[in-house]
Amino acid sequence: MDVLRIDVCPGLGSLDGGPNSALAAAQVLAADAWGADRSWFLHNGSTAGNQIMLMATCHPGDVVLTSRNTHKSIVSGLVVSGARPVYIRPELDPESHIAHGVTPEQIEEALDHHPEAKAVLIVSPTYYGACSDVAGIADVAHRHGIPLLVDEAWGAHFPFHPSLPPHAFSAGADMAVTGVHKLLGAFLQASLVHVRGDLVDGDRVEVVAGMVQSTSASALLRASLDVARMQMATEGEALLSDVIALAEDAREEINNHPRLSCLGKELVGNHGVVALDPTRLVVNVTGAGFSGYEADRVLFNEHDVAVELSDFANVLADVTIGHQREDLDRFVAALRAMADDPHAQQLSSKGFVEEALRVLPEQALSPMEAFHAPQERVSLAQSVGRVSAEMAATYPPGIPVLVPGERLNPALVAHLQAQVEAGGRIVGPSDPKLATIEVVRE
Ligand SMILES: Cc1ncc(COP(=O)(O)O)c(C=O)c1O
Known part of the structure; x- marks a missing residue:
């Protein structure tokens, strides 16, 4: 009942609450706590943060380098921004079957092939807590004059304890998303996006943040972000x-x-x-x-x-x-x-078609092009050779196995079928059982 009573506009202002608003003051404190120059409170989770990072730095058709073990929210960011991903494939750990980090060398090599890239976007830490060499990758990106964006949804606690891995901004990132609701005390959906330095235009971030989020932010969510920040700053x-x-x-x-x-x-x-x-x-x-x-x-x-x-x-x-x-x-x-x-x-481990994760599928269209192309529904079994209009990711961790614009191949189809049979929850496709899939009409 108290929750209902306090869910009113408390004078924090809307997203553009003005320089003297309580919101602006709380965001300055957040920037200070997470080592950024500017921070924005998000009330649509790190999903909004990833969309904002891509929309603020890329125009339709721009190339962005991104690790393939991205979260599905990055795929949604690719669709809404129109950016064209060049994937960096993390090495698969044969013991745990998990894809972990990407290396500065991989980024360097990809930038040699794609000097036109406008940004590098990595997930660090991964859902499984593995951190890439963010500092090394930042150096490479900066040598090429482009920003490093870090999805740090799972690393909100990093700045607050010396034994935890270095956080994105201490390692030289230019923009980052922090999922405060995930491992700290903020309410679900409460997250942050930040910028540091001048490779990312903060004023554009402000505009985009206002575009992808509700204009009626919950004061409860925002207050919970401030409380979580204070808790970490004082007793973290x-x-x-x-x-x-x-x-x-x-x-x-x-x-x-x-x-x-x-x-x-x-x-x-x-x-x-x-x-x-x-x-x-x-x-x-x-x-x-x-x-x-x-x-x-x-x-x-x-x-x-x-x-x-x-x-x-x-x-x-x-x-x-x-x-x-x-x-x-x-x-x-x-x-x-x-x-x-x-x-x-x-009980036995069901099939795991590693080839599907080791070899990237051919990218025929950008995620935005495929998402907006004329489509038709075919059975998954008959989809080999067709270009997917949908994403498919097991959830959690929400890492996409298939991204819109990618051509389905036999290993990929076998892997998706094995995931469904093994009881994995697939998110993304309009048919969650994946008996059928939307493909681009030929
Ligand atoms: C790596 C990563 N990034 C972004 C997100 C999206 O976060 P949210 O649920 O706050 O929208 C998740 C969610 O699990 C995630 O694992």
């Missing part, structure tokens, strides 16, 4: 010390089980990863005879434990300032009980 280091300790203890206990393994420091230096967020617990369950999807169901149905995401091989748990030691103990106990189940070996 102490709170995050506890979080890191909880996560490290759980990681050690999980790794003590012979059939479970939790991603850790061994990843650093491999697969384009220079740092790992210690607060993410990525547990490979295949040694225990489960796919990640199956483990997710067992943990939820039999142990009342909900994980953040599952994929073919892993389940992922976040450890946040909202967790207590009992929560982690329950998670570890549930994992151990599951892994000790004598019937577990009867």
Whole structure:
């Protein structure tokens, strides 16, 4: 009831609240906390942030280099901005089946082939907590005179503890999105976009931010951003010390089980990863005879434990300032009980068509061109050779396997079918079971 009572316009002003508004003051404090020159409060999540980053830096047809393990919101940003992506393929970790970081060398090589690129956009950390060499990539982008944009949706806590990986602006990024609602205390949908330096035009960001968001921002969401910022600025280091300790203890206990393994420091230096967020617990369950999807169901149905995401091989748990030691103990106990189940070996990991992730499909049209082209619906089985008008991503983590404008090939179709059969939730296509798919009419 109190929530309803306070959901009124409290005089913060609209998105252009004016230089003397409470909103403007709160945004200055946010910029200071996250190391930016200017920050904008977002009330449509990091999805809006990614759309804003692309619309503020690219015009239709402009080339943007982006890591292929982007989030689906970046694909929506490509559609609305009209930018033409050149994908950098992160190396796939054969153990965990996860695509991690991209390297400065890959960016350099791509810029040699595409000197016309207008920006570089990377996701760091990834959903799984893997951080690319943002500083090295920023150097490369700057040598070519273009900005580095970082989707830091999962790294909102980084500036507030010295043991966490460097945050985007300390590493030289020019623009970044921070998902404050994800791992900190802001309400869902509350996020930030920031700029630093003069490679990105802040006034254009202001205009675009006003275009992709509601003009009736919730004061509750905005206030929650300010509160989350204050909490981190005043007690972040102490709170995050506890979080890191909880996560490290759980990681050690999980790794003590012979059939479970939790991603850790061994990843650093491999697969384009220079740092790992210690607060993410990525547990490979295949040694225990489960796919990640199956483990997710067992943990939820039999142990009342909900994980953040599952994929073919892993389940992922976040450890946040909202967790207590009992929560982690329950998670570890549930994992151990599951892994000790004598019937577990009867369950098997379903097919995983790695080729679909190792080889990028041919890009016949830009995402915007394909999205707006005349379309027709065909069965997925008959879609090989056709240009997709839709995106398909497993969710979570929401990493697209197929982007509008890409030509479907046999490995891609087999991979999508395997994901559906394995119980993965596919988002993007208008037919969520993916029996059929919208393709560009020939
Ligand atoms: C890497 C990444 N970027 C952006 C987003 C979009 O964030 P939001 O849900 O706040 O719109 C997500 C969501 O999971 C994400 O994982």
